[in-house]
Amino acid sequence: MTMPGTTAAVEASGISKRFGATVALADARLTITPGSTHALVGRNGAGKSTLVSILTGLNRPDSGTLRFDGEPAPAPADRRRWRQHVACVYQKSTVIPELSVAENLFVNRHAEAVPGARSPWIRWRALRAAATDLLDEYGIAVDPARPAGDLGVEQRQLVEIARALSAGARFVILDEPTARLDADAIQRLFQRMRVLATAGVTLLFISHHLHEVFDVCDTVTVMRDARWVLTAPVSEIGRDALVDAMTGEGAGSIAPPSRQPITGTAPAVLDVHRLDLPGGYHDVTLTVRAGEIVGVTGSGSSGKVALAETVAGLRRAAAGTVRVRDVPVRPGSVPAALAAGIGLVPQDRHREGLVPLLSVAENATMPIGDRLGPGSVILPRRRAAVASEMVARYDIKTGDPAEPVANLSGGNAQKVVLARALSTDPDVLVLIAPTAGVDVRSKQTLLGAVRDAAAAGTGVLLISDEIDDLRHCDRVLVMFHGEVTAEFAAGWDDAALVAAMEGIR
Amino acid sequence: MTAISPAVAPPRRVVRLARFRDLALLPAILVLLLVGVLIDPVFLTATNLTNVMQQQTELALVVLAEALILISGKFDLSLESVVGLAPALAVVLVVPAAAGGFGTGWATALAVPLCLLVGAAVGAFNGLLILRLRLSAFIVTLGMLIVLRGLQIGITGGQNLFELPPSVLYLGSAVWLGLPASVWMTGLLFAAGIGVLGYLRQGRALYAIGGNVDAARAAGVRTDRVVWTVLIVGGMLAALAGLLMTGRLGSVAAAQGDGMIFTVFAAAVIGGISMDGGKGTLFGALCGVLVLGLINNILTLAGVSAQWIQAIYGLVILVALMLARLTTGKAQD
Numbered sequence: 098m099t100m101p102g103t104t105a106a107v108e109a110s111g112i113s114k115r116f117g118a119t120v121a122l123a124d125a126r127l128t129i130t131p132g133s134t135h136a137l138v139g140r141n142g143a144g145k146s147t148l149v150s151i152l153t154g155l156n157r158p159d160s161g162t163l164r165f166d167g168e169p170a171p172a173p174a175d176r177r178r179w180r181q182h183v184a185c186v187y188q189k190s191t192v193i194p195e196l197s198v199a200e201n202l203f204v205n206r207h208a209e210a211v212p213g214a215r216s217p218w219i220r221w222r223a224l225r226a227a228a229t230d231l232l233d234e235y236g237i238a239v240d241p242a243r244p245a246g247d248l249g250v251e252q253r254q255l256v257e258i259a260r261a262l263s264a265g266a267r268f269v270i271l272d273e274p275t276a277r278l279d280a281d282a283i284q285r286l287f288q289r290m291r292v293l294a295t296a297g298v299t300l301l302f303i304s305h306h307l308h309e310v311f312d313v314c315d316t317v318t319v320m321r322d323a324r325w326v327l328t329a330p331v332s333e334i335g336r337d338a339l340v341d342a343m344t345g346e347g348a349g350s351i352a353p354p355s356r357q358p359i360t361g362t363a364p365a366v367l368d369v370h371r372l373d374l375p376g377g378y379h380d381v382t383l384t385v386r387a388g389e390i391v392g393v394t395g396s397g398s399s400g401k402v403a404l405a406e407t408v409a410g411l412r413r414a415a416a417g418t419v420r421v422r423d424v425p426v427r428p429g430s431v432p433a434a435l436a437a438g439i440g441l442v443p444q445d446r447h448r449e450g451l452v453p454l455l456s457v458a459e460n461a462t463m464p465i466g467d468r469l470g471p472g473s474v475i476l477p478r479r480r481a482a483v484a485s486e487m488v489a490r491y492d493i494k495t496g497d498p499a500e501p502v503a504n505l506s507g508g509n510a511q512k513v514v515l516a517r518a519l520s521t522d523p524d525v526l527v528l529i530a531p532t533a534g535v536d537v538r539s540k541q542t543l544l545g546a547v548r549d550a551a552a553a554g555t556g557v558l559l560i561s562d563e564i565d566d567l568r569h570c571d572r573v574l575v576m577f578h579g580e581v582t583a584e585f586a587a588g589w590d591d592a593a594l595v596a597a598m599e600g601i602r
Numbered sequence: 603m604t605a606i607s608p609a610v611a612p613p614r615r616v617v618r619l620a621r622f623r624d625l626a627l628l629p630a631i632l633v634l635l636l637v638g639v640l641i642d643p644v645f646l647t648a649t650n651l652t653n654v655m656q657q658q659t660e661l662a663l664v665v666l667a668e669a670l671i672l673i674s675g676k677f678d679l680s681l682e683s684v685v686g687l688a689p690a691l692a693v694v695l696v697v698p699a700a701a702g703g704f705g706t707g708w709a710t711a712l713a714v715p716l717c718l719l720v721g722a723a724v725g726a727f728n729g730l731l732i733l734r735l736r737l738s739a740f741i742v743t744l745g746m747l748i749v750l751r752g753l754q755i756g757i758t759g760g761q762n763l764f765e766l767p768p769s770v771l772y773l774g775s776a777v778w779l780g781l782p783a784s785v786w787m788t789g790l791l792f793a794a795g796i797g798v799l800g801y802l803r804q805g806r807a808l809y810a811i812g813g814n815v816d817a818a819r820a821a822g823v824r825t826d827r828v829v830w831t832v833l834i835v836g837g838m839l840a841a842l843a844g845l846l847m848t849g850r851l852g853s854v855a856a857a858q859g860d861g862m863i864f865t866v867f868a869a870a871v872i873g874g875i876s877m878d879g880g881k882g883t884l885f886g887a888l889c890g891v892l893v894l895g896l897i898n899n900i901l902t903l904a905g906v907s908a909q910w911i912q913a914i915y916g917l918v919i920l921v922a923l924m925l926a927r928l929t930t931g932k933a934q935d
Contacts, residue, residue, distance in 0.1 A: 176822040191820050193813035195880040196806075204810050205821040207803045219801045 104167040106131040106268050106299040107152065107183075112161035114147055121147040122158070126325045127301075127318055129268075131166075134290060134300040136310040136331070139320035140343055140562075145303055148320070149270055152301070154179040165268065184261030185270040188277075190253050194246025199228030201245045202260050209263075235259045235289075251282040258289070268299045275304055276398055280578075287313045305396045307339060307599040321345050340595045344564065356390075356548070356587065359571060363387045364422070366556035367439075367525045369408060372417035377403030378579040381417070385525065385556035390547065392559045392570035395598055399576040402444055402529055405560045409441035409527045410434030411449075421524055435464060440523035442514050442531050446507075450514040453503035457495050458484030460502045461516045487516040492542050508539025515543055519550055526550055529560045544569050562598065564591060627873065627889035630922075634896040642903040650899070652781065656850065658895035659784040660685070662888065663843035664862060665869045666788075666795055667836035669887040672870060673799070674832050675812035675879030677739040680728060681840040681866065683750035684721050685859030688841035689848045690754045692717035693763050693770055701765035702758060710767035714845065717770075721841025724750065725834035732833070733826045747863070755856055763854040773842075774849015784846040791839070795884045808832065812879030868919045869894050893922065 107129040114122040122144045129135045139145050150156040151163065154173055163170040171178035192201045203210045207219045210227035214220065228241040237255045239248065245256065254274055261269050271290075275283045290300055290313055302314055310317055311331060319326040319342040326342050327334075367385040372378070378400030385391045395401045406412045408419055413429025420426065427433035434441070443449035451460050462469060462480050469483065470476035484498040491512045495505060502513055511531060518526060528547065532540045548569060551557050559570055567573050575583040575597040583597040638645035645651075664681050671678045692713045699705035708716075724746065731742045776783040798805035807828050810818035819825050840859075848854050867877075873890025875882030897918050901911050 180822065189816075191814065191817040193810050193817050193880065195813040196809055200806065205803060205807060205818070205823045207806065217802055218797075219803065219806070221801075 103130060105129060105164070106133075106166060107301070108162075108164045108167075109148070109152065110162055112148065112151060112158045112163070114151065114156065114158050120323050122151070123323045124325065125161070125320065125323070126328075127152075128328070129299055129301060129316075131267075131299050132294060132297045133315045134294050134302055134313060136314035136317040137301055137303045137320065138305075138307065138310060138317060138339070138343060139326075143320040143343075144323040145320055146272070147323075149185060149272055149301075149303070152270060153183055153185045181265040183268045183270065184264060184266035185272060186254060186257045186261060186274060188273045190250075190257070192245040192248070192253050192256060194244065196245060197242050198232075198239055198245050198248070198256055199225045199241035201256060202228045202231055202241070202263060204260075206264070231259055231263050232256075235262070250277045251285070254278075254286070255289075262293075262298065267297065268301070269293075270301045270303070272303050273305065273397075274302075275306060275309055283309070305599065307336065307596075310339075311336070319343055336596065337592055340592050340599070344591055344595055356569070356571060359386060359388045363389065366422055367408070367558065368418075368420040368423070369404075370418045370420070372404065372407060372414045372419065374400075374403055374407060374412065374414045377407075377412070378576065381576075381581055383574060383581070385558055387524075387554045387556055388551050389572075390551050390557040390559055390570045392561065392567040392573035393576060394560070394562050394567055394573060394594070395576035396562070396600075398578065399598075400579040401560050401576045404576070405441075405527050405529045405558060406444075408434070408525075408558065409439055409443075411441075411443070435521060435523075438521075438524035440518035440521055440526045442511075442518050442526075442528040444529040444533075446511055446514050451502050451510060454501050456499045457488070457493065457502050457505065457513055458498040461487050461498075461513050462520060463517060465520045483520075487513075487520070491516045491546055506539075508535040508543070511535050511543060512539065512546075515546055519546070519555075523555060525556050525558065527558045527560070530562070531559070532561065532563055532566050540565070564594065567594070627886065627893055630925075631889065631892055631896065634893065634900065638896065638900050638903065641900060645900070645903055650903075652785070654895050654899045655785050656782045657898075658891055659782075659788040660843040660847045660850075661862070661865060661869065661895070662788050662891045663791065663839050663846070664859075664866045665873075665887050665891050666792060666884065667839035667843075668863075668866050669870050669873070669875050669882065669884055670795065670799075670808065670832050671836050672875050672877060672879060673812050673882060674808040674829050675815065676732065676829055676833065677743060678725075678728060678833065678836055679740070679743040679863050680724060680746035680750055681836060682859040682861070682863040683747045683754070684724050684837055684840040685844040685847065685862060686854070686857070687724075687750045687754040687844075688717045688720040689770065689844040689858070690758055690763060690854045691720050692845075693766060693848075693854055694757055696767055696770075697763070697765060702761060702763050710769050713767055713770045714773070717841050717845050718838050721837035721839070721844075722834045723837070725837025726830070728837070729830040729833040733830055751860070758854070758856060760856050762856055764852070766848065766853070770845065771849045771852065774846040775852075776849075784850070787842075787846075792884055792888050799884055804828070809880055812881070814880070865894060865919075868923070872919070872922045894919070 105128045107127060109125065109127045112122050112125040125144060125148055127148065137145055147156065151158050154170065157173055165182040171182070193204065196204065203224055207224060208214055210224040211220055225241055232239055232241060237259055239252050239256060245253065248256065258269065274286060278286060294300060304310060314331050316328060316330050317334065317339065318328040319339065321343060363386040365384045366387050369381060369383045372381045381404055383391065393401045393404065403412060407414045410429060410431040410433060418425055419428065421437045421439060424437060426437040426439065458480055461484050466475055469479045481498060487493070488495060488498055493512045493516065494509045502510060505513065515531065526547070531543055535543065544566065547557055547559070559566060561567055571587055573585045573589065573594065574581050575594065577600050585594055664685065667681055668678060694703045695706050695716055696708050696710045696713045697703035698707065728743055728746060731737045732739045773783055773787070778786050799808060807818065807823045810821065810823055811825050811828060815825055844858060847858060869890040870887050871877065872893060873882065873888065874886035898915060901914060906914060
């Protein structure tokens with residue numbers, strides 16, 4: 098996109114990076130003209146974050162070249178030079194909560210707050226004054242003496258942007274800055290971005306919300322499967338073309354065997370009525386019938402995970418009811434949800450799903466301890482028998498059900514979680530991103546087991562943003578900013594679904 | 603630029619507030635002084651107060667070390683064993699075999715540098731295990747606490763060392779300008795620490811690391827190097843504390859420093875140092891030491907029987923922690 102005669106602010110070409118056996122980037126490229134606001138989009142796992150880590154010097158590419166304003170990138174250890182070229186406002190806050198805003202602005206470069214100062218001693222008064230000037234310059238109404246930990250998300254982000262610019266960087270990466278902001282704050286951020294762009298600052302904007310790209314960016318680069326796909330001016334690319342580039346229309350997604358439509362007389366097993374959780378989702382009503390697989394999808398801030406966790410008892414809604422087979426479930430209690438017949442495959446299997454040092458057998462049979470012997474006694478032999486049966490049924494690749502579950506690969510560990518969720522023969526199965534970080538073969542086994550459970554009469558609520566997972570669903574609900582905004586029956590069009598997820602209507 | 607609002611508060615008020623947080627323990631110290639006077643007129647004599655200060659110098663130096671380590675988000679239990687081992691090892695290397703030494707017969711002038719070197723070496727070794735091998739600081743330094751105590755007992759045969767060269771005794775017993783040298787040194791070291799932590803980039807890096815290590819690294823702080831330095835300095839301060847104790851008592855006891863670490867943590871936490879790192883000041887820590895020292899002195903003057911003093915002292919520490927929790931309104935972590 099470089100005009101003849103101008104030097105690109107950032108020029109990365111032929112960037113490749115492998116982490117072990119995983120190819121994180123293959124021949125990625127990015128060229129940004131000075132003063133432009135460039136969008137980087139792609140679905141999860143497309144390689145955006147790896148590219149950012151290379152642009153900021155935190156990772157070295159295996160091959161390829163990176164230039165800032167025509168100069169080669171600094172040596173990896175020279176953090177000072179890197180900071181003069183590029184700054185990044187990460188999704189995760191990098192302020193130090195105990196220190197004041199003023200000090201956060203000048204952390205580890207206190208001397209720069211006072212130009213010309215020779216002594217190494219910090220002059221706090223001058224530093225505070227410099228911080229006040231800096232905040233005023235960017236119109237950020239924050240008291241520099243306040244501890245940074247007291248600031249809200251929006252203010253922290255502004256402080257980080259001001260810090261980035263004050264270090265001398267004219268190129269700033271904003272990594273999903275809108276993910277945790279509300280609509281008004283997003284508009285204020287965009288206003289600021291426009292002002293910065295006018296002042297000659299080059300911005301790289303990463304977002305999962307395509308409408309924001311059209312709002313605020315000049316050019317867009319799309320990545321898919323660790324590769325560069327296209328770079329085009331935003332004004333010349335249509336929304337559909339952008340979505341097509343991101344999803345890679347027809348790119349080897351195997352259509353699953355079609356499902357028998359469930360009969361109209363199947364009873365509702367899960368009834369969610371006007372559920373409401375401030376900051377999560379708003380006024381959600383849905384029904385899952387016996388044998389039905391209902392998908393729920395949406396972006397990271399759509400509230401889909403919070404909704405699923407509420408149904409499973411991990412969270413407590415502010416209002417509304419959850420019923421299983423017409424019996425109300427006591428809210429906010431996992432044991433109550435289990436007793437009511439709701440099984441859960443949680444979002445993070447490492448954190449919430451498994452006890453890594455316990456055996457496969459113990460993990461898989463955790464909720465059915467009462468069925469493995471008289472009273473509270475667990476008979477090891479009976480447990481081993483039940484576990485072996487699960488290992489066979491769900492095709493869990495383990496040498497011995499007695500080995501620690503930590504030894505299993507991601508896909509097999511997830512099968513253990515699923516086996517456990519199904520061990521109680523639940524009426525309702527809730528799965529949150531069940532195929533995240535799982536290889537293709539295991540995905541098929543997992544989703545096959547889910548289909549089998551549905552065929553046996555379980556109602557399934559499948560939360561996922563993987564389109565291939567959602568193909569197994571009888572219908573898919575799309576959530577956006579906490580509300581169900583669309584519903585698709587099986588046989589939906591990919592582009593329409595992705596557009597709905599990204600909030601383009 | 604957009605939307606400039608004049609919401610920026612005048613800095614002066616905030617400075618006062620920050621100071622106020624630092625001075626939170628001063629009222630407690632004043633109350634203790636008052637109680638002391640009421641209990642026994644001897645309390646307010648120069649001799650008694652000098653004694654209180656001199657007795658607290660060793661604790662204060664170890665608290666200084668621990669505060670630095672806690673602020674940078676780490677942990678060191680082994681300091682109390684350094685208090686005993688460092689002077690013991692230095693002494694056996696310089697005294698003749700007849701006095702319990704190794705018979706190496708090194709110059710007695712080397713005793714003080716050797717002592718500090720032992721402290722530095724222990725800190726460096728802890729750093730190796732914690733930073734290079736990524737072991738838990740708690741378990742590493744707990745192990746070192748036991749190992750170092752055992753080393754001291756092994757080296758000295760479990761005996762106290764009495765025949766000490768004057769160079770070892772000097773710092774803990776000398777009087778400079780009417781005050782014990784140990785009080786001067788402790789005061790100067792705290793002043794230096796307050797200066798470095800408050801006014802040097804390298805000192806502020808401790809708060810940055812303890813507060814958010816990823817952010818510190820992103821800002822270009824060499825986090826491992828800083829923490830390693832802090833652990834080494836901590837070891838040296840503990841060794842110096844041991845040297846002062848040796849000089850004051852005229853011997854190296856086999857159990858020198860034994861059990862001290864609990865009081866150290868109590869003083870640091872009462873003084874507002876967070877166990878989670880990144881929070882607290884050295885001035886606060888020093889106030890914590892003074893509070894504990896005064897309480898100890900008052901209990902003695904009040905004639906509390908020696909059998910009960912430990913239980914009451916522990917109880918007072920718990921009450922002080924509860925009061926600190928109530929007055930600051932923040933959870934102690």
